[in-house]
Amino acid sequence: MPIKAFLFDLDGVIVDTAIYHYQAWRRLANELGFDISEEFNERLKGVSRTDSLDIILAHGGLTLSEARKTELATQKNEWYLELVSRMTSDDILPGVPNFFSQVRKAGLQTALGSVSKNAPLILERIGMNNVFDAIIDGNKISKGKPDPEVFTKGAAELEVSPAECVVFEDAVAGVEAGKRGGMYVVGLGSPDVLTQADLVAPSLETLTVDEVLARFQGEG
Structure with a gap:
């Protein structure tokens, strides 16, 4: 079956906003009386804001009301937005424009598949808001990764089957989401971490579209 579409995560694939998420989450944790490390922050990659907050609160041994959690998630997002609002096209990761x-x-369709509700703002800041044929973000889904909804909705909007799609992801939860959605997955990062991916590369800078198509074209 021919490959017709590429679906991309945003954070860690197109841009790297992990440092901004970390700074905002750490500020929140500090205000609650504990700290989180950069290593701990790896567990939050590809995870929704609500689920990330639950992981952080569990780490700090805190149990809070839903109303308080909503308050904290909103506060974290405000701090995060302050940071990402300063982003420019210089923040696009190396190799992305060429890819x-x-x-x-190659005539392929593209979709963004990000759990971030701030994806439209980030795309606008970096000048890539008109690059995708479909944009699925946190405002359009009810389930975060590793649930495949963000990618299956992308395929549906592009009117292609999952078997005709390749997902590009840097997070374990995202790779699992792509696989559960019945798609091929290219993991960007370490093969020791992204073990479920069908193909692993350090970044888009080290890949060509022809290589990806040669790997998956005609499979299935």
Whole structure:
């Protein structure tokens, strides 16, 4: 079956906002009386805001009301937005523009699949809001990764089957989401971490569209 679409996560694939998430979550944890490390922050990659907050509160041994949790999640997001609102096209990861140029030349469709509700703002800040044929973000889904909803909705909007899609992800939860959605998955990062991915590369900078198509074209 031919590959017709590439679906991309945002954080860690197109841009790296992990440091901004970490700074905002750490500020929140500090205000609650404990700290989180960069290593701990790895557990939050690809995870929704609500689920991330639950993980942090469990780490700090805190049990809070839903109303208080909503308050804290909103506060964290405000701090995060202050940081990402300063982003520019300089924040696009190396190799991304060239890879997307190859995608267009190959005639493939593209979708963004991000659990972030701030994805539209980030895309606007970096000048990539008109690059995707479909944008599925946290405002359009009810389940975060590793649930496949963000990617299956992307395929549906592009009117292609999951078997015709390749997902590009840097997080374990995202790789699992792509696989559970019945799609091929390219993991961007370490093969020791992204063990479920069908193909692993350090970043989009080290890949070509032809390599990806050669790997998956005609499988299944």
